[in-house]
Amino acid sequence: MPLDPDRLNELAERCSREPADGILPSAQVAVGLDGEIAWARTFGQADDASQYAVFSCTKAFVAAVCWQLFAEGSLDPDAPVATYWPEFGANGKGSVTVGQLLSHTSGFPRAPLGQRTWGTRESRRAAMEGWRCTWEPGSQFEYHPTAAHWVLGELVHMVDGCSLGDAARARLFEPLGMTSTFIGVPVDRQDGIIHLSDVGQFPTPEEIRQVFGVDTYDLGEVTPEALLAFNDPEVRAIGVPGGGGVSTAVDLARFYQALLHDPGGIFDPSWLARGTGDVINMFPDPVLTQPASRTLGLIVANDDGRAFMRGMGHTVGPRAFGHNGAAGQIAWADPDSGLSFVYLTNGIDRNFLRESRRVSGIASRAGLLTTPR
Numbered sequence: 001m002p003l004d005p006d007r008l009n010e011l012a013e014r015c016s017r018e019p020a021d022g023i024l025p026s027a028q029v030a031v032g033l034d035g036e037i038a039w040a041r042t043f044g045q046a047d048d049a050s051q052y053a054v055f056s057c058t059k060a061f062v063a064a065v066c067w068q069l070f071a072e073g074s075l076d077p078d079a080p081v082a083t084y085w086p087e088f089g090a091n092g093k094g095s096v097t098v099g100q101l102l103s104h105t106s107g108f109p110r111a112p113l114g115q116r117t118w119g120t121r122e123s124r125r126a127a128m129e130g131w132r133c134t135w136e137p138g139s140q141f142e143y144h145p146t147a148a149h150w151v152l153g154e155l156v157h158m159v160d161g162c163s164l165g166d167a168a169r170a171r172l173f174e175p176l177g178m179t180s181t182f183i184g185v186p187v188d189r190q191d192g193i194i195h196l197s198d199v200g201q202f203p204t205p206e207e208i209r210q211v212f213g214v215d216t217y218d219l220g221e222v223t224p225e226a227l228l229a230f231n232d233p234e235v236r237a238i239g240v241p242g243g244g245g246v247s248t249a250v251d252l253a254r255f256y257q258a259l260l261h262d263p264g265g266i267f268d269p270s271w272l273a274r275g276t277g278d279v280i281n282m283f284p285d286p287v288l289t290q291p292a293s294r295t296l297g298l299i300v301a302n303d304d305g306r307a308f309m310r311g312m313g314h315t316v317g318p319r320a321f322g323h324n325g326a327a328g329q330i331a332w333a334d335p336d337s338g339l340s341f342v343y344l345t346n347g348i349d350r351n352f353l354r355e356s357r358r359v360s361g362i363a364s365r366a367g368l369l370t371t372p373r
Helices: 005-021 058-072 098-103 121-130 147-160 164-173 205-212 224-231 233-238 249-261 269-277 352-366
Strands: 026-033 036-044 052-055 197-199 245-247 330-334 339-345 347-349
Touching (some): 052 339, 058 098, 058 164, 147 164, 245 249, 330 352
Parallel strands (some): 197 347
Antiparallel strands (some): 026 339
16 A cells, blocks of 8 residues: 555645744654655754664564574573573572563662673673562563663674674674664764754642652663763764664664565564564563563564553554653554654753653554545
8 A cells, every 4th residue: 555645745734834934953764665665854953864873673683583592492491591692690699580671570670780890791691680570570661771671682793793783784784785774883974964952841849740640750871961971973883782773764664664574584574473472571661551462582562552652652563662762762662553653862851751642643643644635
């Protein structure tokens, strides 16, 4: 089914609004359909080749590499991490499984690993071995912004014999023609990455109260300051597994089309189906209360009317899957419509309520692109 031109015009107008009004410096958008890129645009102070920090959209790449390793028998989602890395089991972490890392149920959501300790593989391993769980693994859900994926990155390195960034390039990016996508970019190759800009003001206590019923909202480790640190060439070079990827909207939309169609046959069909559709985590979100609706690595829209709270808007089918990123990055695919959709921006909006409304409005328009008016 082709894209509806009127719906597409509405989407383009909505995506262009903030760059045109000076609220965001730029936005880059792409729509995939039938295994191809059907439409793409860039708005504001960027061009079609600009690479964006995609933050937690990176988690989908990590998941896809893990699905391949599961199919090959190199990793087992039900096995404890300590099976592969005995020292990680210290301090009560012996029961943490690989699958719990991917589904954010591993029990150490805020375990620290920052610039002081992530500089070498040895220092990262030592820090992770010293972590402790703050609740029983597998007993609840709390989003792990980076901690679980640091462990997954090390596991990939251990069983695949190369860094996560190199594994993703060989297993995903090169086979799929994603020439502008990387996890970890050497300092001397970062010219194409667009600068992140701080915009907007934090919501007032009254504005927060109207939404959450309380005067404050804890952003955890995903603060504007933490996100702006990804302007640092050394941080970009590290390739933070949970959020350090860079890409273009076209590349990311192409990746999600591959998850729908797998034209190159790079995935085992059963593991691809599990990763994109088998929900294993329906624990409630500790803040927003909606069920997590997570697979081994991704989020599924589900049919409970809360897809918009999962970053996919109001109009996708219940089987839509994806993983958005901080600062309002959108990335999903919908098996019912055949669409994949990506929206990227380099504006770090301190008004996270406005950002949330923007994500919902844009994603909702994208979900209607194959629905004739």
